[in-house]
Amino acid sequence: MRPTGAMAGAVLLLASTLAAGAHPHVFAEAKLDVEVDANRTVKTLRHLWRFDELFSSTVLMEFDKNSDLVLDANELDAAALTIHASLAEYNYFQMVTADGKDVAMKPPARLVASFENNQLVMQFETQPAATLPLAGKVSIGVYDPTFYTAIEFTDDDKMAAAGLPASCSRVVVRPDPDVAIAQNQKRLTDAFFTDPTGTNLAKIFATRLELTCA
Template sequence: MKTTRKNGLARLAFAGICLTALPTNAGAHPHIFAEARLEVMLGEDDQVEELRHVWRFDEFFSSTVMLEFDANTNLELEPEELEAIGETVRQSLADFDYYTSIQKDGVELGVVAPERIFANFEDGQLLMFFSVKPKAAAPLDGKLAFGVYDPTMYAAIDFVNDTDLVVMGDAGDCESAVIRPDPDQVLAEMQGSLTDAFFNDPEGYDVSQLFATRLEVTC
């Protein structure tokens, strides 16, 4: 899951929502926060069938979305307004693979765009539900890694508990583990190579992936 620095700066507003409410020259740190759950769904053929996402956004961003999409200004989001939010996000996150990384033995597989993103508004917070399928086959062998992160670092997708990343289905003898990289350790281990990679490819190097929480399945 790669994006250029130009792309990130041009689309700092998460999913293209509320462009007028967000700064266009923000630094590389989160401005939008979401608590997430990821379910890796396995099929009967020992393949990864789909990844199911649930995102719950912070109250500030949620209220901004409310103001932007509440067309009849009744301080409620009607079904058609929620549908408009979901479709806006579905179109806008396509270039970012819906913040979803699926790797097999270190190779990015890509994802197929979801048919629909469902939005809801509950207790003052915006929720989104959707699923994506791997673009390439993802059989249960070797090492599979699943992560959810914004390569522009504008949105922070956080898994509060390890139990928020789960494998659903029969994984056989495969073992799964939630990996939470330690930023200081990553920087210490990668100091030289990070510098070289950035100067060799400043627009394409995806440093945010190194710090993202991920679920690894080893078979």
């Protein structure tokens, strides 16, 4: 979706192209909860993003249709629907792999928006499109492939896995951007010119949860 008119001001902050700037303009503190079922498969990813006050104020101005400086339920739903549509082409900033192979995810049925302490909070859930067993290494990263939005996990406990079997290990990987760029400079340059709206190479920058199971 390419928003037009006044709505573009808010939505393009989340769904801008790489050409608009290769460094973050929007910041969100995030939490990821992975639910594992009794069959040792990944059942659900639960995401929570708490956006910075500047972006949150922009959303407030765009969607506060009655100008009371509060987003009511209908206005929050409108914001959530717009962001939901805008993030679809970016897979909602999720990068999931199993032993290095991409895993397809079902789009979230809906995003739930709220405002807490002058900050926009978005919550949503996704599930693997097919059964995703915990075998080998399952990696779950969260990153904006356009480099416009920084999704930040302030500590490792913000990436949790409930129901993880004892035979599995959990580690949070935080790549060094300078090292990642240096190691992949040519690939990143080529990807920019062939696909300036974003690249799957973003996974090399993503903070990710790695679950390794015997």
